[in-house]
Amino acid sequence: MGWVRENAGATLEDAVNAWKLLEARKDNPSFRREIAACNNFLRYLREVRDANPQLTLDQAKACWDYKKVRPALNGYVIYERADLRCIDGNK
Numbered sequence: 001m002g003w004v005r006e007n008a009g010a011t012l013e014d015a016v017n018a019w020k021l022l023e024a025r026k027d028n029p030s031f032r033r034e035i036a037a038c039n040n041f042l043r044y045l046r047e048v049r050d051a052n053p054q055l056t057l058d059q060a061k062a063c064w065d066y067k068k069v070r071p072a073l074n075g076y077v078i079y080e081r082a083d084l085r086c087i088d089g090n091k
Helices: 002-006 012-025 040-051 057-068 081-089
Strands: none
Touching: 002 012, 040 057, 057 081
16 A cells, blocks of 8 residues: 555556565565554564564563553553563463
8 A cells, every 4th residue: 555655646557566576575584564653563563572582473462462451651552571571471
């Protein structure tokens, strides 16, 4: 959708070619898609997993569940190392 917004007036063929390039990037292990600022959940999960690669996705989600119900600065939930206390019942 970002490409469509940024390329007003482009043809459908242009869009298809751009999509093929974007899809090809997924095969590159170093490629990381940008997560929009409004998607706090995915940004938080990425921060948790970057800081703690040994955690499973379910454990990262448990940290989110623990943290999201607490007051957050400017409404954005931000990962802190202390969030890990919720894993394994250490609330």
